[in-house]
Amino acid sequence: MQQIIFFFIRNKNFLLFLLLFTISIFLTVNSHSFHSNKVATSANFFSGGIYSIKENVRDYFNLRTQNNLLVEENNRLRELLSNAGSDMRTADIDSTNVLWNYDFVAARVINNSYSKTKNNLTIDKGSNDSLAIDMGVISSKGVVGIVNSVSANYATVQSVLNTNSQINAKLKNTNDFGTLKWQTGSPYIVTLIDIPRQVQFQLGDTIVTDGKSTIFPEGILIGSIADYKLANNQDYYELSIELFNNMTNIGHVYVIENKAAPEIMELENAVEDVE
Amino acid sequence: MWNNEALVNAVRFIVLVLVQVILLNNINLFGYVNPYLYVLFIIVYPFSGNKSLLIGLAFVLGLSIDIFSDSGGIHAAACSFLAYVRPAFLKVSFGVSYEYNMVKISTAAIGERLTYISLMVFTHHLILFSLEIFNFNHILLILKSTLFSGIFSVVLIFCTILLFSRRS
Numbered sequence: 001m002q003q004i005i006f007f008f009i010r011n012k013n014f015l016l017f018l019l020l021f022t023i024s025i026f027l028t029v030n031s032h033s034f035h036s037n038k039v040a041t042s043a044n045f046f047s048g049g050i051y052s053i054k055e056n057v058r059d060y061f062n063l064r065t066q067n068n069l070l071v072e073e074n075n076r077l078r079e080l081l082s083n084a085g086s087d088m089r090t091a092d093i094d095s096t097n098v099l100w101n102y103d104f105v106a107a108r109v110i111n112n113s114y115s116k117t118k119n120n121l122t123i124d125k126g127s128n129d130s131l132a133i134d135m136g137v138i139s140s141k142g143v144v145g146i147v148n149s150v151s152a153n154y155a156t157v158q159s160v161l162n163t164n165s166q167i168n169a170k171l172k173n174t175n176d177f178g179t180l181k182w183q184t185g186s187p188y189i190v191t192l193i194d195i196p197r198q199v200q201f202q203l204g205d206t207i208v209t210d211g212k213s214t215i216f217p218e219g220i221l222i223g224s225i226a227d228y229k230l231a232n233n234q235d236y237y238e239l240s241i242e243l244f245n246n247m248t249n250i251g252h253v254y255v256i257e258n259k260a261a262p263e264i265m266e267l268e269n270a271v272e273d274v275e
Numbered sequence: 276m277w278n279n280e281a282l283v284n285a286v287r288f289i290v291l292v293l294v295q296v297i298l299l300n301n302i303n304l305f306g307y308v309n310p311y312l313y314v315l316f317i318i319v320y321p322f323s324g325n326k327s328l329l330i331g332l333a334f335v336l337g338l339s340i341d342i343f344s345d346s347g348g349i350h351a352a353a354c355s356f357l358a359y360v361r362p363a364f365l366k367v368s369f370g371v372s373y374e375y376n377m378v379k380i381s382t383a384a385i386g387e388r389l390t391y392i393s394l395m396v397f398t399h400h401l402i403l404f405s406l407e408i409f410n411f412n413h414i415l416l417i418l419k420s421t422l423f424s425g426i427f428s429v430v431l432i433f434c435t436i437l438l439f440s441r442r443s
Contacts, residue, residue: 013326017359020334024352028406031347040342047296047343054297113300113344115307117408117416120345156345163410184408184416187306 031118032164041149041156042111042122048154051122055110059251066251073140102217103257105129107137109250110154114187119159121145123253126153134215136256142221142244143167143209144253155255161187161247168210169222169241171201177210180222180241187247189226192239199237201225207241214261280321288336291316296343307420310427313340314399315435317357318392322365323374326358333358349406353399364394381440388436393429400425 008015027040042048059066107129111122125131127150137144137157145157145165158165161182169192170177178194192207205225211218227240291313302309317333337354341347368391369378380388400421408417 013330013359016327016330017355020330020355021352021359024334024337024348024355025406027341027348028352028409029347031345032409040338040345040347042343042345044342050293050297050343111343115303115309116344116346117413118346122345184413 042120043126043149043151043154043156045151045153048110048122048124048151051110052124055108055124062249062251065249069140069251101258101260103130103259105131105255105257107155107253107255109253112159112248112250114159114161114247117163117184119161120148121157121159121250121253123155123157123255124153125255126150126155128152130257131155131255132257134261135258136209136216136220137253138216138220138256139245139250139253141246142223143216144245144247144250146215147255157253159247160190160243160245167216167222168213169207170210171195171199172206172208172219174199174201177212178236178239180207188243190223190241190243192241193231193236195237195239197230197235197237201228201239203227207239214258214264216256217258284316284320284332287316287319288332292336292339292343295340300344304427305423308423308427310424310431311396311400311403312428312431312435314354314357314396314428315432317354317361318395318432319380319436320361322378322380326362329361330355330358346407349403352406353402356402357395357399360398361395364391364398368394380436389429389433392432392436393425396428396432397421397425400428 031040042051105125107123107125109121110124113119113121121137121144123137131147131150133147133150135147137147143160145159145162146167147155148158149156160167160180163182163184165180165182167180168177169180176195176199178192180190180192182190195201203225207222207224209216209218209220209222221244223241223243223245225239226242228237230236231238295311295313299310299312313336316336317329320329320332333354334351337351338348340350344350365373368387369383370376380391383391401417404417404420404424408420
C-alpha cells in the first residue's frame with residue numbers, strides 16, 4: 001500500500017499531466033463531431049459578452065461596407081417585389097404557401113475566423129430568440145454556415161470554411177446535386193464533389209442550395225464555378241466554387257428556422273426505425 | 276497567501292488571454308499566420324515555482340483560449356504538455372543546475388534565452404497544429420503553419436520580454 005502511495009507522490013506531475021492531456025484530447029475529438037454536446041464553445045455568457053464589447057468597437061470601422069451591402073440587398077429585394085407584382089398579393093391569402101414555412105432571425109456576427117482549418121463564427125442571438133442547433137445561417141449574398149451550439153443569448157455557427165462542413169448543393173441550371181466541402185487554404189474557394197461526369201456545365205455557372213435537407217431552403221445562393229477537374233476515380237467532377245460571400249468580412253446574417261423540420265425529422269426517423 | 280508573485284501571475288494570465296483572443300487571433304498575416312503570445316505565461320512562470328500548479332494553470336489557460344476560439348481542447352492539450360516538459364527544456368537551455376543558480380529569463384544570455392523560447396514555442400505550435408488539422412494528409416500544412424506562426428510568436432515573445440524587463 002505504501003509503495004502505491006509513494007508511486008503516486010513521486011509521479012504526481014506526470015499523472016496530473018496525463019489526466020489533463022486526456023481531457024483536452026477528449027474535448028478535441030468531441031469538437032470534431034457535429035452532433036455532440038459541446039462543452040467548451042464561445043456561446044456562453046462570458047466570452048459572448050467580451051466579444052460583444054469588442055464588436056461594438058470594431059463595428060464602426062466597417063460601417064461603410066456594411067451599409068453598401070444592405071443597400072445592395074434592398075435594391076435586389078425591391079426589384080423582386082416590383083417584378084412579382086400581383087403574384088405577391090395573392091400569396092397573402094394562401095397561407096399554406098411553402099415560403100411561410102421559414103422564419104428568419106437577423107443576427108450580428110461578433111466573432112469570425114477564417115484562417116484555421118475548422119472555422120467558427122459567434123453570433124449575438126441564442127435560444128431566447130428561438131435559435132436551435134442545425135439551423136442554417138445565410139448573409140445577404142449567400143450561405144454562411146450551420147448553427148452548432150446555442151446558449152441563452154449567443155450561438156456559434158460552423159462556417160462553410162470548416163473541414164467538417166458538408167452542405168447539399170446543386171447546379172442552378174441542371175439541378176444536378178453534390179456535396180459542398182472545404183479543402184482548407186483560400187477562404188474564397190470551396191469544392192463541390194460528387195457531380196456525375198455526364199453533367200453539362202460551364203465556368204461561371206451558379207451553384208445554389210439543394211433544399212433536400214431541412215437546413216436551407218432551396219435556391220439560396222452559394223457561388224459560381226471557377227474551375228473543375230475529374231476526381232481520382234474518373235467518374236465524378238470536383239468543381240472549385242468561388243463563394244459570392246466574402247467570408248473574411250461578415251457583419252449581419254440571417255438565421256433560418258424551418259418550421260417543418262421537426263415533422264420531417266420525425267417522419268424520417270420513423271422510417272429508419274422500421275428498416 | 277496572496278502575495279505579490281501570485282498577483283502578478285494572475286494579472287499576467289488575464290491580460291494575456293484578452294490580448295490573445297481580442298487582438299492577436301485576428302491578425303491573419305498572409306491569410307493564416309497568427310502569433311500565440313499567451314505561451315509567454317508558461318515561459319516566464321517562476322523557474323523554481325510549483326510544477327504541479329503550473330500544469331494546472333497551463334491547462335486552464337489553454338482551455339480559456341479554446342473557449343474563445345471554439346477549438347475544442349487543442350490549446351489546453353498543447354499547454355499542459357508544454358508545462359510538463361518545461362523542466363527538461365530549462366535544463367537543456369540553461370544547464371542542469373538552473374534551479375540553484377537563480378537564473379531569471381530577463382537576465383540570461385541572449386543565446387540561452389532564444390534557445391529556451393524557441394524550444395517552447397515550436398513544441399507548443401507543433402502539438403497545436405497537429406491537433407487542429409488532425410490529418411496526416413496535410414502534414415505539410417502542419418509544418419508550414421508551425422514554422423511561420425512559430426517565427427512570428429518567438430519574435431513577439433522576445434520583444435515582449437525585452438519591453439517588460441526594464442523595471443527589474
